Amino acid sequence: MKLPIFLDNHSTTPMDPRVLETMLPYFVEKFGNAASRNHAFGWAAEEAVESARKQIAKLIKADPKEIVFTSGATESDNLAIKGVVEMYKEKGDHIITSSTEHRAVLDTVKVLEGKGKATATYLPVDKFGMVRPEDVRNAITEKTILISVMLANNEIGTINPVKEIGKIAKEKGILFHCDATQGVGKIPVDVQDMGIDLMSFTSHKMYGPKGVGALYVRKKNPRVRITAQMDGGGHERGMRSGTLPVPLIVGFGKACELCEQEMAKDAARLIAMRDRLEASIMKALEESYLNGHPTNRLPGNLNISFAYVEGESLLMGMKDIALSSGSACTSATLEPSYVLRALGVGTELAHSSIRFGLGRFNTDDEIDYTIKKVIEIVTKLREMSPLYEMAKEGVDLKSVQWAAH
Numbered sequence: 001m002k003l004p005i006f007l008d009n010h011s012t013t014p015m016d017p018r019v020l021e022t023m024l025p026y027f028v029e030k031f032g033n034a035a036s037r038n039h040a041f042g043w044a045a046e047e048a049v050e051s052a053r054k055q056i057a058k059l060i061k062a063d064p065k066e067i068v069f070t071s072g073a074t075e076s077d078n079l080a081i082k083g084v085v086e087m088y089k090e091k092g093d094h095i096i097t098s099s100t101e102h103r104a105v106l107d108t109v110k111v112l113e114g115k116g117k118a119t120a121t122y123l124p125v126d127k128f129g130m131v132r133p134e135d136v137r138n139a140i141t142e143k144t145i146l147i148s149v150m151l152a153n154n155e156i157g158t159i160n161p162v163k164e165i166g167k168i169a170k171e172k173g174i175l176f177h178c179d180a181t182q183g184v185g186k187i188p189v190d191v192q193d194m195g196i197d198l199m200s201f202t203s204h205k206m207y208g209p210k211g212v213g214a215l216y217v218r219k220k221n222p223r224v225r226i227t228a229q230m231d232g233g234g235h236e237r238g239m240r241s242g243t244l245p246v247p248l249i250v251g252f253g254k255a256c257e258l259c260e261q262e263m264a265k266d267a268a269r270l271i272a273m274r275d276r277l278e279a280s281i282m283k284a285l286e287e288s289y290l291n292g293h294p295t296n297r298l299p300g301n302l303n304i305s306f307a308y309v310e311g312e313s314l315l316m317g318m319k320d321i322a323l324s325s326g327s328a329c330t331s332a333t334l335e336p337s338y339v340l341r342a343l344g345v346g347t348e349l350a351h352s353s354i355r356f357g358l359g360r361f362n363t364d365d366e367i368d369y370t371i372k373k374v375i376e377i378v379t380k381l382r383e384m385s386p387l388y389e390m391a392k393e394g395v396d397l398k399s400v401q402w403a404a405h
């Protein structure tokens, strides 16, 4: 086993070596521009792009013509939301989204609100982090043009009832965008069955290269139109200009093919490792609380709050394991995760949370090491905590009058 251990697979994933292998010829030998229509270099590049487009479309049960290449999910979210708001402005300006979306969605909607181009409803989630389909239905107004709800959350892994939301959207004739970045390649995704009209996802969260992603744009029932956010050569059926990064696209295609072939096997392995990690930690450490849904979540996700311990201190104590805490460093202050706050997790417990993100290349040995280390460091930090000591002595911390400082 090699240190450090990477257990932060929701932030990015290592590239699969099989992906790299398929990309290599496209850097030097087959370097053509896929838009060059009049020579063999261009044709070879175009053929590679179209074959990748097929692999990607197949994974999500779409038509290859419905795939628009972007630089990643952030761009896909921007293109979907801004593109719809601009295209359908005569129809209305209201967006329904949820409070636990990724920043790429929330910030985009906020900017449109700030410019007076859109109004928005941010739906709450239940204690497991799920959007309630009935809330979506009740939020719809005459002016609603877009519903944007994510498939699986990047912090807690909770999977939303996307199919039910898609049904409501269809019934009301409103477009449905889904940020499926964490779900594609990990759990089955079918844009037909789920009633999705626009869907964002990215290569680097599914063992492909960084810098390439896609936006699925439905072509029929209904034919979705979006306003391009970049002007130029009119690539990607006019929706996203710019020379295509052929090697990245080839890698993205291969990554999708591998995910399709190995999804069931990967998921079963990850669930077994994740459940063992969860059970061992929970058994050894009292006052550890699972954040998110106990079962309806991504195979590789585990998010736990350890009472009386700061997540950041915990990370500092285990520098040989790459993890993420529920505190976001915004300028000088540590803000507790807005996702955990939306579930109703208190500030203290939100600051005490750690996200474990397991992926294809993690091993049982790494999980053993992590279990041992987490138990050791949490125990050590609690031994140094006056609050923990008081709680152990039976002092009701809520009744304590704290001196102001």
Ligand SMILES: *Cc1c(COP(=O)(O)O)cnc(C)c1O
Residues within 6 Å of the ligand: 010, 011, 071, 072, 073, 074, 075, 102, 104, 150, 152, 153, 154, 179, 180, 181, 182, 202, 203, 205, 213
């Ligand atoms: C990582 C992530 C993004 C951003 O993807 P990039 O390709 O890095 O821009 C957007 N949404 C979710 C849910 C993510 O997890």
